[in-house]
Amino acid sequence: MLLQVPRGTKDILPQEITTWQEFEVKSRQVFCLYNYFEIRTPIFENIALFKRSLGDSTDIVQKQMFVIKQGKDKFVLRPEGTASIARAYLENNLGFGTKLRKLFYIGPMFRAERPQKGRLRQFHHIGAEAIGLSSHNLDIELIEISDYLLQTLGISKYKFIINSLGCHNDKLKFGILLKKTLLKHKKNLCGECKLRLSRNVFRVLDCKNEECRKITNALKFDHSYLCDDCKTHFDKVLEGVNKFNIDYEVREQLVRGLDYYSGVVFEIIHPELGAQDALGAGGRYDHLFKELSNKEIGAAGFAFGMERLMLVSPMKSSPKQLSGYIITLGREATDRGLDMLREIRRAGISCDFNYSDSSLKSKLKEANKLGARFVILIGEDEINKKRVTIRYMEESKQEEIEFEGVVNFLKEAIN
Amino acid sequence: MLLQVPRGTKDILPQEITTWQEFEVKSRQVFCLYNYFEIRTPIFENIALFKRSLGDSTDIVQKQMFVIKQGKDKFVLRPEGTASIARAYLENNLGFGTKLRKLFYIGPMFRAERPQKGRLRQFHHIGAEAIGLSSHNLDIELIEISDYLLQTLGISKYKFIINSLGCHNDKLKFGILLKKTLLKHKKNLCGECKLRLSRNVFRVLDCKNEECRKITNALKFDHSYLCDDCKTHFDKVLEGVNKFNIDYEVREQLVRGLDYYSGVVFEIIHPELGAQDALGAGGRYDHLFKELSNKEIGAAGFAFGMERLMLVSPMKSSPKQLSGYIITLGREATDRGLDMLREIRRAGISCDFNYSDSSLKSKLKEANKLGARFVILIGEDEINKKRVTIRYMEESKQEEIEFEGVVNFLKEAIN
Numbered sequence: 001m002l003l004q005v006p007r008g009t010k011d012i013l014p015q016e017i018t019t020w021q022e023f024e025v026k027s028r029q030v031f032c033l034y035n036y037f038e039i040r041t042p043i044f045e046n047i048a049l050f051k052r053s054l055g056d057s058t059d060i061v062q063k064q065m066f067v068i069k070q071g072k073d074k075f076v077l078r079p080e081g082t083a084s085i086a087r088a089y090l091e092n093n094l095g096f097g098t099k100l101r102k103l104f105y106i107g108p109m110f111r112a113e114r115p116q117k118g119r120l121r122q123f124h125h126i127g128a129e130a131i132g133l134s135s136h137n138l139d140i141e142l143i144e145i146s147d148y149l150l151q152t153l154g155i156s157k158y159k160f161i162i163n164s165l166g167c168h169n170d171k172l173k174f175g176i177l178l179k180k181t182l183l184k185h186k187k188n189l190c191g192e193c194k195l196r197l198s199r200n201v202f203r204v205l206d207c208k209n210e211e212c213r214k215i216t217n218a219l220k221f222d223h224s225y226l227c228d229d230c231k232t233h234f235d236k237v238l239e240g241v242n243k244f245n246i247d248y249e250v251r252e253q254l255v256r257g258l259d260y261y262s263g264v265v266f267e268i269i270h271p272e273l274g275a276q277d278a279l280g281a282g283g284r285y286d287h288l289f290k291e292l293s294n295k296e297i298g299a300a301g302f303a304f305g306m307e308r309l310m311l312v313s314p315m316k317s318s319p320k321q322l323s324g325y326i327i328t329l330g331r332e333a334t335d336r337g338l339d340m341l342r343e344i345r346r347a348g349i350s351c352d353f354n355y356s357d358s359s360l361k362s363k364l365k366e367a368n369k370l371g372a373r374f375v376i377l378i379g380e381d382e383i384n385k386k387r388v389t390i391r392y393m394e395e396s397k398q399e400e401i402e403f404e405g406v407v408n409f410l411k412e413a414i415n
Numbered sequence: 416m417l418l419q420v421p422r423g424t425k426d427i428l429p430q431e432i433t434t435w436q437e438f439e440v441k442s443r444q445v446f447c448l449y450n451y452f453e454i455r456t457p458i459f460e461n462i463a464l465f466k467r468s469l470g471d472s473t474d475i476v477q478k479q480m481f482v483i484k485q486g487k488d489k490f491v492l493r494p495e496g497t498a499s500i501a502r503a504y505l506e507n508n509l510g511f512g513t514k515l516r517k518l519f520y521i522g523p524m525f526r527a528e529r530p531q532k533g534r535l536r537q538f539h540h541i542g543a544e545a546i547g548l549s550s551h552n553l554d555i556e557l558i559e560i561s562d563y564l565l566q567t568l569g570i571s572k573y574k575f576i577i578n579s580l581g582c583h584n585d586k587l588k589f590g591i592l593l594k595k596t597l598l599k600h601k602k603n604l605c606g607e608c609k610l611r612l613s614r615n616v617f618r619v620l621d622c623k624n625e626e627c628r629k630i631t632n633a634l635k636f637d638h639s640y641l642c643d644d645c646k647t648h649f650d651k652v653l654e655g656v657n658k659f660n661i662d663y664e665v666r667e668q669l670v671r672g673l674d675y676y677s678g679v680v681f682e683i684i685h686p687e688l689g690a691q692d693a694l695g696a697g698g699r700y701d702h703l704f705k706e707l708s709n710k711e712i713g714a715a716g717f718a719f720g721m722e723r724l725m726l727v728s729p730m731k732s733s734p735k736q737l738s739g740y741i742i743t744l745g746r747e748a749t750d751r752g753l754d755m756l757r758e759i760r761r762a763g764i765s766c767d768f769n770y771s772d773s774s775l776k777s778k779l780k781e782a783n784k785l786g787a788r789f790v791i792l793i794g795e796d797e798i799n800k801k802r803v804t805i806r807y808m809e810e811s812k813q814e815e816i817e818f819e820g821v822v823n824f825l826k827e828a829i830n
Contacts (some may be wrong), residue, residue: 021443038436040427042537044492283569367721
């Protein structure tokens, strides 16, 4: 156990890191085009924040929190990004002097779930939040960035599932309607859902039980719970999404597993993901700020699971090739080689050195394993001639070059 | 409390994020030149790993761990990077097929200390590890990268403090010698140090108590505990450091507050940091792998505190300027403007849109606050003429351009 990564977590190793780096760089570029700014909140927060924002009866708060007790304090490893960002927005007064704050984040999240395919206990989110306005055009912008981000990451075949829960009042109405309808099916619901009926009826729609899903999938309300404003808002969002040729479907069963959502919500699903088919999800959460601070602040956002994006993206990046690798034989050659190593690196060219005492053959093998493009050989002969032997590792040819010419040779060769 | 960041942690806000991003990008570039590969380990590990590697009697393990109890498991938020990377190296067999593995990491670390200037409970490390060999040239390389990294981040006036604890056997001898000497001063040591004498005598050298420091600062052993090999190794390292013109001082009191160190250790201090004057530190830890896996694997590394680097670096980066900002008046103009917005962004030009219902004056103020270079105005007049008005925000002039020419105009203007 001492030497094992904790269950449900993973090391991201050198052979896969370039893909992670590239996903992050590309995401930052996309967010920059849309004028979203990165924010980083701490890895843990006070437990009260998540209870209040995600909802006491959600699965996350009930069963999936990693809790740290520290003196009188109880902290929780953040299970998602939105609650922390709402907290940071309020605490740091980020709304000051601007009507709209657009933020994004990239980082680890934590849920103590049973690990399975596509579900880790430490996973990573790329997400965005637009805080300050309730305009339907922001809902559209968020759906459009999601779409563009997926395209940028080389992903296709995904589909948006969209719904509207309506404003806080509508959502209450929706809840009553849902409960009334589900009560007729009570005897066929699972034990937990029977409890959910009174505790938090929306959570029945998240239930994975097959019998429960059969019941909920058949529900139809035609959005009768939406007030006029919310109906118009929803229609306008769909109109915008239509205009941008985004593949979507309206599904009344989509409520998202967190209490803070109201208004338009969406999920992005991908056929290759299997049972856990959501690549990401988002929506409007105008009521969250009321809950946290009693202020009326419109807001919407989304988040993608990075591990899931990687499962369906064809983008696999390789590390940048190592340009030079110096092999020396003998004390004097080593001294000269180490100076040259420093010179090459400080000229902005990647270079490594064979630090081990081993045979030339094994040193060349190491250079090959590292994928070096050029090996720079310095032995006794080379020291006498003040020249190095440069071996082209791909072309298996070699040539001699003066000590002083090595940096320039590499500069030209790699450009 | 609900709306406060946990004590000793910080939000990294949009106005400071660019500096963080730049530090990370530059560090990655430096590591790439030296052929170090990024690795990311989980945020938490099994508690046993840290007890075994950092040492049961270190302050970190005794007092500063954030513990998560999860069923029968006890996890700890990682207080530093080396132990996790050693675990990852062994678990993933990263030594396979190569004599030397060079790794780096950037990420948050956690210690439940009393927060004070330069000490946070969540802080961030940039660090490197070279695993597989015991060559003194690797000690030199690590000191040299540290030096180059600091220069790259614009930092000057720092100084290296270097010492050698010798191999595992030497370190035992050093401990006995230290204990013998300190016993003579026992009555003047603080209460905790009296206990440390028998528990782990090296920790007396970390004590912040003034009386204890006075005693330990006066100690002199002339490295008499070093065996011949370790003496030679140390001399060679100092020779290399001399050659590279790195400012340093040998200090026999430097042992580093973690048990895994042996051989050459170093710390980088900066005069502007005050009482917590270390920017970073590192050293050799050949014995760690023996402790964890009973294998003989040479290794050395270092880590810098990112927050401390930022305190002394003159590098303050501003966000990239927003290129365009679209303001529309009226329904038709808004529809046209939203299409244009998408077009501009997909052409790789950053652009935002005024989503709020407010006066033209207040919309222009928002554009100004966002630092937009060009405002693209579309009103009724513009719709009729099929032209937009482009306002140069810095030069306070404006001109009219056809709808179709906007993307090209921006492309040229920002290049």
